[in-house]
Structure formats: structure tokens, C-alpha cells
Amino acid sequence: MLKRSKLFLLTLTIISAILIVFSYKQFVDKKPKVVFVLRALDNQYWEIIRAGVEQGCKDFRVDGKIMAPDNDTAAEQIKMLDNVLEEHPDVLVVSPVISADIIPKLEEFVKKNISVLLIDTDEPSVNKAAYIGTNNVELGRKAGALMASMLHPGDKVALIGRESPVERERIKGAKASLEAAGINIPAETIEIAIDDKQQDQKVNKVMETILKIHPDLKGVVTSTDYLAIPVVKILQEQGLTMPVTGADGISKMVELVEKGTLAGTVAQNPYDMGYLSVEAALKVTKGETIKRNIDSGVDIVTKDNAKEKLDFLKKVLK
Structure with a gap:
């Protein structure tokens, strides 16, 4: 009887250990969900930003979703944001169309404890975690x-x-x-x-x-x-x-x-802009402090570095 009890306890311990490891693995493997609402995706500038976002999501293991309205209007972006709000992502990264109507919509995310990061276009009146982009x-x-x-x-x-x-x-x-x-x-x-x-x-x-x-x-x-x-x-x-x-x-x-x-x-540096936005979003989900303004920098392009720049663009846009 004693042997059976010991065997039962041993089996229970092993099963408990397996369950703990499995639960921990699920927790560790859970990727933060971040939605990126860009202003557009119909020209190369935004395509470069998207390439930076996609690479950042791979490197930082973020579940990223990228979207943009078909036309660069506040009405279309607001419709898109309404749908995103229902998904309740961990973080919203958005390049807002300049419109007073966008601001209260973004505040709805903040009220639901969804952190908002602005990319490419800053809006001082938005209660954002950070702006990532150009000075x-x-x-x-x-x-x-x-x-x-x-x-x-x-x-x-x-x-x-x-x-x-x-x-x-x-x-x-x-x-x-x-x-x-x-x-x-x-x-x-x-x-x-x-x-x-x-x-x-x-x-x-x-x-x-x-x-x-x-x-x-x-x-x-x-x-x-x-x-x-x-x-x-x-x-x-x-x-x-x-x-x-x-x-x-x-x-x-x-x-x-x-x-x-x-x-x-x-x-x-639109590629860096996209990449840095993913890094910032991940830090926000971890409760880490990030800079209020994350400057993606400005390059001077001359004959000396133009080919290098072109080679980089061909690589990220392939």
C-alpha cells in the first residue's frame, strides 16, 4: 500500500511539473499583439516603413498586423480604428491623418488601456506613449x-x-x-x-x-x-x-x-521608423519606460553614399 502511495505521489509530481512547464512555455511563447495603422501603403515611402515593421516583428517576436486606408482620409482611418478597437490589441501604432476627428478616436484606445504610439506624424494633443519619427x-x-x-x-x-x-x-x-x-x-x-x-x-x-x-x-x-x-x-x-x-x-x-x-x-529613415516602433511597442507591453520622442534620424545623401542607400532599399523592398 505504501509503495502504491509513493508511486501515486511520484506520478502526480511528474504530471504537475509537466503542467507547470507547459503553462510557463505558453506564457513565454505568447506574443504581444500590436496593430499598425499607417496613413497609406500606396507609395514607396510607406512600403519602406512597412518593411521595417515586418522585420521588427520578426526580430522582437511581436504579433504584428499592418493596415492602411485605401485613401488618405480621416473618415476611412476612423472606420479602420473602430474595427481595431474591437480587436483590443496590446498596442496601437498609428500614423494619424491630420484631423480633429482622429484625436477623440485615439483617446478611446487609451481609455481601454491600449497604449498608443504615433509613427511618422506627431500630434501633440494625443495622449500617446511616444512619437517615433523624424524631427x-x-x-x-x-x-x-x-x-x-x-x-x-x-x-x-x-x-x-x-x-x-x-x-x-x-x-x-x-x-x-x-x-x-x-x-x-x-x-x-x-x-x-x-x-x-x-x-x-x-x-x-x-x-x-x-x-x-x-x-x-x-x-x-x-x-x-x-x-x-x-x-x-x-x-x-x-x-x-x-x-x-x-x-x-x-x-x-x-x-x-x-x-x-x-x-x-x-x-x-522610414525603415528605422518602422523598426523602432516595434521595439518601442514591445517595451510598452513589458511596462518598460520609453522616450517620449524617439528620433529616427535624418541622412545626408551624396554621390559617396547613394549607391549604398540604393542597395539597402533594394534589399528591404524585394
């Missing part, structure tokens, strides 16, 4: 300094941006650097809508007007590569050569530098 004023300053380094005091430079708080900050930073270097700024526009389907045509009209009034223009600073590329095209059509800077580091812009069409440009 846009600093990006503008670097763009202005780069442009000034290729010109002389008194030369004329045009500033072209879109209707966006982010791009206004870039133009503001560029203007500060250019004026400090003694560069003349005879033309400045930030009236192009960020979602304008005829953006290239609008850029053409803006440049035609600027060149007509200021035929001695020496350079153009734009708030995004998606403005810089059509600017370069119209300059080429008119047989003009001058420095033009963008902001995003997409392949087409880097190729212009690599080929020698442009001497240089500045570039955000």
Missing part, C-alpha cells in the same frame, strides 16, 4: 544648410511644400538655415494639398511661375521627394541645372543623386 524642423534645417553649402550668399532659392503641419515644419527649418547663410528666398509656397491627385501638374505650374518671375533662381528646397522629383523633371525640360532637395530617401530621388543629376539631398 521635421531639424530635417528642414539640414536641407537648408545643404542647399546653402552648394550656393553663395545672395543666391535665390525657392521653397515648395504641401498643406501639412509636418511639411510646414520642414519649410520653417529650411528657411532658418538659408536665411542664416545669407541666401535670398524670393518664393515660398505651401499651398499644394497633400492628397491632391494632380500634384505633379500643380508643381509644374508653381515652378513655371517661379522661373518666369525669377529667371535667376539658383536652387529649390522641397518638403518631400514627391515634390522634388517633378521639380527636377520640369527643370530638365527647360534645360536648367540647379540643386534640389527632398526629404524621404525613396529610390527615385536617391537615383538622381547616384547618377549625378543632383549633388545631394536629405532623407528620413
Whole structure:
């Protein structure tokens, strides 16, 4: 009888140990659920961010879900956020469409104890855990300094941006650097809508007007590569050569530098932006303290490093 009791206790102990190990393994293997709601996925800039997110989810073992509205509107993003809220993820990482309607929607996540991280686009009034992205004023300053380094005091430079708080900050930073270097700024526009389907045509009209009034223009600073590329095209059509800077580091812009069409440009790091957002989300789920602003940095792209940049983009976008 005693032997049977000992055998029973031994068997019970083994089973208990197995159950404990199994339960612990399930706990350890449980991946935090993070949903990434981007503004769009229809151009290379956002594709690069997605590549960084995907790699980050693999490296940090995060259950990540990436989505974006078909069109860059607050109404579509709010619908998407409503659906995400029902899923109740551990963390929401979102690049908010600039709209007052988005803010109360994001606050609903906070009220349900779902941490909110902002990526690419900051919104000071949102109760967020952190912003991961570019210091846009600093990006503008670097763009202005780069442009000034290729010109002389008194030369004329045009500033072209879109209707966006982010791009206004870039133009503001560029203007500060250019004026400090003694560069003349005879033309400045930030009236192009960020979602304008005829953006290239609008850029053409803006440049035609600027060149007509200021035929001695020496350079153009734009708030995004998606403005810089059509600017370069119209300059080429008119047989003009001058420095033009963008902001995003997409392949087409880097190729212009690599080929020698442009001497240089500045570039955000969208891949790092995506990758760092995953790392920050994981830390939040663990209750770790993270920085309120996580700067993904700005690169200066020149002939010396353009090929390296292109090779990297080809690798992450394959």
C-alpha cells in the first residue's frame, strides 16, 4: 500500500511539473499583439516603413498586423480604428491623418488601456506613449544648410511644400538655415494639398511661375521627394541645372543623386521608423519606460553614399 502511495505521489509530481512547464512555455511563447495603422501603403515611402515593421516583428517576436486606408482620409482611418478597437490589441501604432476627428478616436484606445504610439506624424494633443519619427524642423534645417553649402550668399532659392503641419515644419527649418547663410528666398509656397491627385501638374505650374518671375533662381528646397522629383523633371525640360532637395530617401530621388543629376539631398529613415516602433511597442507591453520622442534620424545623401542607400532599399523592398 505504501509503495502504491509513493508511486501515486511520484506520478502526480511528474504530471504537475509537466503542467507547470507547459503553462510557463505558453506564457513565454505568447506574443504581444500590436496593430499598425499607417496613413497609406500606396507609395514607396510607406512600403519602406512597412518593411521595417515586418522585420521588427520578426526580430522582437511581436504579433504584428499592418493596415492602411485605401485613401488618405480621416473618415476611412476612423472606420479602420473602430474595427481595431474591437480587436483590443496590446498596442496601437498609428500614423494619424491630420484631423480633429482622429484625436477623440485615439483617446478611446487609451481609455481601454491600449497604449498608443504615433509613427511618422506627431500630434501633440494625443495622449500617446511616444512619437517615433523624424524631427521635421531639424530635417528642414539640414536641407537648408545643404542647399546653402552648394550656393553663395545672395543666391535665390525657392521653397515648395504641401498643406501639412509636418511639411510646414520642414519649410520653417529650411528657411532658418538659408536665411542664416545669407541666401535670398524670393518664393515660398505651401499651398499644394497633400492628397491632391494632380500634384505633379500643380508643381509644374508653381515652378513655371517661379522661373518666369525669377529667371535667376539658383536652387529649390522641397518638403518631400514627391515634390522634388517633378521639380527636377520640369527643370530638365527647360534645360536648367540647379540643386534640389527632398526629404524621404525613396529610390527615385536617391537615383538622381547616384547618377549625378543632383549633388545631394536629405532623407528620413522610414525603415528605422518602422523598426523602432516595434521595439518601442514591445517595451510598452513589458511596462518598460520609453522616450517620449524617439528620433529616427535624418541622412545626408551624396554621390559617396547613394549607391549604398540604393542597395539597402533594394534589399528591404524585394
